Amino acid sequence: MLIGAVVAGVVFGLYFALVGLGLNLVFGVMRIVNLAHGDVLMLGGYAAWWLLSAFGLHPLVAAVLVLGVFIAVGYPLYYLVVPQLQRARDSEMLSLILFFGLSQMIEAVTTIAVGTTERSLPGRMLGIGPFILLGARLPKPWVFSGVVSAVAVAGVYLYLYRTRLGMLTRAVMVSRDEALATGIDVHRVSALAFGIALGLAGVAGVFAPFMLGSITPAMGPDINLTAFAVIVVGTLGNPLGTVAGGVIYGVALMLMQTYYSSWANLLPNLLLIAVLLVRPEGLFGRKTRRA
Amino acid sequence: MMAALALLAGFATASWAAPVPKEIRVGTLYASTGPFASISMPAYDGLRLWARQVNAAGGLYVKPYGRKIPVRLIAYDDQSSTATAATLYNELISRDHVNVLIADSGSVLTSVAVPIAREHKMFLFDISGTGKPFFTRDNPYIALMSLPISTLWPSVQADFLDSVGLRAGIRRVAILYATNDFSGTHANALAGYLREAGKLRIVYDQGVPTNTSNYTVLINNIAATKPDAVIELGFPGNDIGFLRALHESGEHFRYVFTLFGGFEMHALLGGAGAAAMDGTFTYVPAALYPYKVNYGPTLARFHAAWDAAYPKGSGVPWGADGLMGYMTGLVVQKALATTTGMGQLDLRRAVFAQSGKLRTLAGPFRLSRDGAQIGEMTPVGQLHADGHGGLRLVAVYPPAAAKAKPVFGK
Numbered sequence: 026m027l028i029g030a031v032v033a034g035v036v037f038g039l040y041f042a043l044v045g046l047g048l049n050l051v052f053g054v055m056r057i058v059n060l061a062h063g064d065v066l067m068l069g070g071y072a073a074w075w076l077l078s079a080f081g082l083h084p085l086v087a088a089v090l091v092l093g094v095f096i097a098v099g100y101p102l103y104y105l106v107v108p109q110l111q112r113a114r115d116s117e118m119l120s121l122i123l124f125f126g127l128s129q130m131i132e133a134v135t136t137i138a139v140g141t142t143e144r145s146l147p148g149r150m151l152g153i154g155p156f157i158l159l160g161a162r163l164p165k166p167w168v169f170s171g172v173v174s175a176v177a178v179a180g181v182y183l184y185l186y187r188t189r190l191g192m193l194t195r196a197v198m199v200s201r202d203e204a205l206a207t208g209i210d211v212h213r214v215s216a217l218a219f220g221i222a223l224g225l226a227g228v229a230g231v232f233a234p235f236m237l238g239s240i241t242p243a244m245g246p247d248i249n250l251t252a253f254a255v256i257v258v259g260t261l262g263n264p265l266g267t268v269a270g271g272v273i274y275g276v277a278l279m280l281m282q283t284y285y286s287s288w289a290n291l292l293p294n295l296l297l298i299a300v301l302l303v304r305p306e307g308l309f310g311r312k313t314r315r316a
Numbered sequence: 317m318m319a320a321l322a323l324l325a326g327f328a329t330a331s332w333a334a335p336v337p338k339e340i341r342v343g344t345l346y347a348s349t350g351p352f353a354s355i356s357m358p359a360y361d362g363l364r365l366w367a368r369q370v371n372a373a374g375g376l377y378v379k380p381y382g383r384k385i386p387v388r389l390i391a392y393d394d395q396s397s398t399a400t401a402a403t404l405y406n407e408l409i410s411r412d413h414v415n416v417l418i419a420d421s422g423s424v425l426t427s428v429a430v431p432i433a434r435e436h437k438m439f440l441f442d443i444s445g446t447g448k449p450f451f452t453r454d455n456p457y458i459a460l461m462s463l464p465i466s467t468l469w470p471s472v473q474a475d476f477l478d479s480v481g482l483r484a485g486i487r488r489v490a491i492l493y494a495t496n497d498f499s500g501t502h503a504n505a506l507a508g509y510l511r512e513a514g515k516l517r518i519v520y521d522q523g524v525p526t527n528t529s530n531y532t533v534l535i536n537n538i539a540a541t542k543p544d545a546v547i548e549l550g551f552p553g554n555d556i557g558f559l560r561a562l563h564e565s566g567e568h569f570r571y572v573f574t575l576f577g578g579f580e581m582h583a584l585l586g587g588a589g590a591a592a593m594d595g596t597f598t599y600v601p602a603a604l605y606p607y608k609v610n611y612g613p614t615l616a617r618f619h620a621a622w623d624a625a626y627p628k629g630s631g632v633p634w635g636a637d638g639l640m641g642y643m644t645g646l647v648v649q650k651a652l653a654t655t656t657g658m659g660q661l662d663l664r665r666a667v668f669a670q671s672g673k674l675r676t677l678a679g680p681f682r683l684s685r686d687g688a689q690i691g692e693m694t695p696v697g698q699l700h701a702d703g704h705g706g707l708r709l710v711a712v713y714p715p716a717a718a719k720a721k722p723v724f725g726k
Contacts, residue, residue, distance in 0.1 A: 034533075140357075141349070
């Protein structure tokens, strides 16, 4: 049972790395907290469900479409919302309020549009039967989702470390003011990061029915809480630390389900508290000294 | 002299009688969003249908006034939040001065209504909050309408496993439940019945948080205990996650039971699919079982009225929760038609007077002294794929309700 839990935890954790990645990218680049992140993920799930129901589109095709559309929507949305926020004195607090409102609005509108019934995608679309990995039986859709998550993480890594735009993005993450002073088009870089973050959340949403069983308009807040735990563990503002955070969360969750199942939903909170007490900068954060 | 006295008495009655109200205010809550929306909204839609029908017929007959009075449904959205629900229940009572108070669906949102109703001495019509702690001898202000109390409900399944299941070779049982008032009490009661009978061995008995949606590792852990029967008790989201994970895991158990397979067949079918549900067992809700009625419409007539009110594409699904909301309206209607006064304890007496007599489309209505529903014993049924992507649910136990024999897996 132990090995099974650990292996399942790693795969599940990879998925949650994808879930947290966009949230962390937005925080890292813009220093704002997108409380509507879970709702964007939910919209990705509903988009995949609609594309399958209406046009018979396979979830993998849907994932590509969702990525493109969400990036395209996220880019102008940035200009609509974020620059105004950043001009405010307390932009982090204001972002909490604004995105909380946006989250509520997305949930309400989705409820009106599709109702409250749980929706899902047939598991057979990503393969039927178990996949044996190191002796552990995993559903094939899990393995598929884990692989897609790993590819998405690798894509973000390549973007950040192997492209010029990625280098500029990292410069903004280090210091927005200095990036501005050196002539970097901060808004363009940030808008693209915002779009990519929404796209990643959308892709995570496409695979949510396979990993989480079903999607509902109300799933956003729960997803947010878990995503926060993942990115705080892996270091706020460090998108790649999210992978470690996701895997730690996944393994810890599966171990809790195996040995103390009733307490499993305490896990995100416990991880948050533990990290904030022991290593507030996160696992990959650098300690800073302020004179 | 006698005629003068009679005239005087008539004047006195007329001058002392309470004025006839313009409307009977029925207050309730619904959850348009959040985890309980899927059970709450259909119940509210059922209540709305009932109110619409009553008003189309000229209103509710209220015995103390000797006439029909229109009903006004006052409803607020608690968004599945117990904190919001607590505020809104108080507003219904203190600000809106409702004559009749109906709880939101399910045990979680009913749990906050019970102490508030009691404090305000308002009789609470509890649609489907089956949690055992709600019903105590010292609280006269509650009655459960349409589902059996959760401690009694599992007795049918326990009997089924102890008799039919045992004969078919079921020996080892695993119970996995979501830790909330509803399914937690249900699971504990089921385990209690099985342990008391002592015929089957419980090899796994674990709770998981209600928001659990991934069951892969849990199913692996259950399989390691080699059970013949696996019983999963939770809300529809739990059932979907469990059935999907089980189907995708490739594990097979001889008997698999989910709580909402019948009650929310439409939702589970959309989430888990017919293949994952084929052959599993569940409770047969009143929406799929035509009980004999002596008050209100039959199941067929109600279904037709529902389809007319909420046609396909309206986004309002047909199912057990809608029926339970409507049935609660019927009990309110009967109580007001027979009550001797408009006080809350008068209403209680009128409701309890129907215990053992009333038979609605939800089944026989019978209350214990503490207000728990003990009349409606939901049969155990088995789901079979119909070959067209749908399912049919067939009652298999108890024998009086059975339409077919159960088929256990190999």
